[in-house]
Amino acid sequence: MHFELSEEQLMIQKAAHDFAINECLPGVIERDEKQQFPKEQILKLADLGFMGMMVDEKYGGAGLDTVSYVLAMEEISKTDASVSVCMSVNNSLVCWGLEKYGSEEQKQQYLTPLAQGKKDGELYIGAFLLSEPEAGSDATSQHTTAEDKGDYYILNGTKNWITNGNSASVYLVMAQMDVSKGSRGINTFIVEKNTPGITVGAKENKLGIRGSDTHSIMFQDVKVPKANRIGEDGFGFTFAMKTLAGGRIGIAAQALGIASGAYERAVEYSKQRKAFGKEIAQHQAIQFKLADMATRIEAARLLCLRAAWEKDKDIDYTLSSSMAKVYTSETAMWVTTEAVQVHGGYGYVKEYHVERMMRDAKITQIYEGTSEVQRIVIGRSILK
Numbered sequence: 281m282h283f284e285l286s287e288e289q290l291m292i293q294k295a296a297h298d299f300a301i302n303e304c305l306p307g308v309i310e311r312d313e314k315q316q317f318p319k320e321q322i323l324k325l326a327d328l329g330f331m332g333m334m335v336d337e338k339y340g341g342a343g344l345d346t347v348s349y350v351l352a353m354e355e356i357s358k359t360d361a362s363v364s365v366c367m368s369v370n371n372s373l374v375c376w377g378l379e380k381y382g383s384e385e386q387k388q389q390y391l392t393p394l395a396q397g398k399k400d401g402e403l404y405i406g407a408f409l410l411s412e413p414e415a416g417s418d419a420t421s422q423h424t425t426a427e428d429k430g431d432y433y434i435l436n437g438t439k440n441w442i443t444n445g446n447s448a449s450v451y452l453v454m455a456q457m458d459v460s461k462g463s464r465g466i467n468t469f470i471v472e473k474n475t476p477g478i479t480v481g482a483k484e485n486k487l488g489i490r491g492s493d494t495h496s497i498m499f500q501d502v503k504v505p506k507a508n509r510i511g512e513d514g515f516g517f518t519f520a521m522k523t524l525a526g527g528r529i530g531i532a533a534q535a536l537g538i539a540s541g542a543y544e545r546a547v548e549y550s551k552q553r554k555a556f557g558k559e560i561a562q563h564q565a566i567q568f569k570l571a572d573m574a575t576r577i578e579a580a581r582l583l584c585l586r587a588a589w590e591k592d593k594d595i596d597y598t599l600s601s602s603m604a605k606v607y608t609s610e611t612a613m614w615v616t617t618e619a620v621q622v623h624g625g626y627g628y629v630k631e632y633h634v635e636r637m638m639r640d641a642k643i644t645q646i647y648e649g650t651s652e653v654q655r656i657v658i659g660r661s662i663l664k
């Protein structure tokens with residue numbers, strides 16, 4: 281067993297770090313306040329090859345491993361989690377699923393521009409449409425329907441909480457064909473956003489990751505070509521679960537970045553701020569907080585890297601990704617709250633960044649499977 285990163289992994293980590301400092305840090309507070317989608321940053325990420333990091337080069341990707349992806353996600357999330365969630369959804373939930381389960385035609389037509397993050401010089405990203413108004417954790421209860429009409433399908437229904445909902449060009453949509461078949465009656469379809477019958481709802485006004493683009497999407501008699509179904513008939517729910525297992529590694533890495541970003545700011549601040557005649561870092565009350573933050577973050581990092589390593593080695597990573605996600609997201613919530621505490625009153629105002637990180641951390645315990653869902657997956661896995 282060894283813990284060293286390769287030359288290439290270190291290079292990716294450095295590139296992501298530099299990108300976060302040079303491209304994401306300027307304006308991050310304003311984008312959060314105005315709920316502004318970071319389009320300029322995503323286009324630059326696309327130029328770096330970070331929107332299709334793990335996709336084979338023959339489909340326009342960067343051909344990197346999942347460990348590199350985790351390193352990049354951590355670095356970018358230290359500064360701007362609204363940028364990194366967009367990156368995570370495109371990489372893990374959209375590109376990975378298409379590369380693994382899509383047909384050659386689907387890969388040529390959709391995966392290649394999605395992995396490049398651009399088509400004809402314009403932003404070209406994807407979204408994953410599983411959640412519904414009444415189907416969040418209970419994802420098998422899909423109310424969106426797909427009707428087989430011979431050469432095409434007709435989709436009707438509403439999807440909720442869709443990251444990249446307005447900025448995406450391509451949606452991966454899960455829909456129920458036959459309720460009596462339960463999860464085996466679900467299919468996943470590639471749907472172009474500009475298809476007639478699609479309406480994008482207003483942007484959600486969120487607690488955190490406010491720059492990211494979260495919307496409801498309504499489908500009314502939307503015609504989808506037969507060729508746009510992913511995999512065999514009835515494969516849609518398995519597709520969603522398999523894809524989410526990888527997605528959870530991305531969100532775990534995002535939570536890791538939010539935690540380590542807040543921790544680094546807390547360390548820096550505690551070495552500058554004086555109270556009772558010395559830097560607050562010299563007080564045991566603060567030192568113990570920093571020690572616990574560092575220890576929990578390191579444990580979270582090892583869980584994330586372990587899950588990524590298993591995915592790269594083609595070992596079943598369902599358990600490790602859920603463990604990484606639940607532990608890292610809970611660490612992020614705890615660490616960011618403590619980072620605000622270390623900053624005192626300054627932590628409660630925007631210019632010190634940690635209050636945003638505390639707000640951003642919360643969603644990592646909710647999306648791509650709540651902490652409760654991760655515990656279901658872990659519990660079932662260890663007891664089977």
Ligand code: CAA
Pocket residue numbers: 369373408410411416417418419420441442443463464517518521522524525598647648649650653656657
């Ligand atoms: N891999 C392959 N197949 C799987 C699987 C996996 N990891 N997990 C479940 N399945 C299969 C099961 O084997 C079963 O198949 P059979 O009927 O053939 O045996 C079928 O799927 C149904 O599984 P369950 O009976 O276990 O289903 P359940 O109703 O008990 O629910 C659950 C399981 C784990 C709770 C699941 O519903 C779940 O993960 N829910 C959370 C959904 C989620 O993560 N949503 C996030 C939305 S996306 C998002 O947030 C993106 C964004 O924009 C940021």
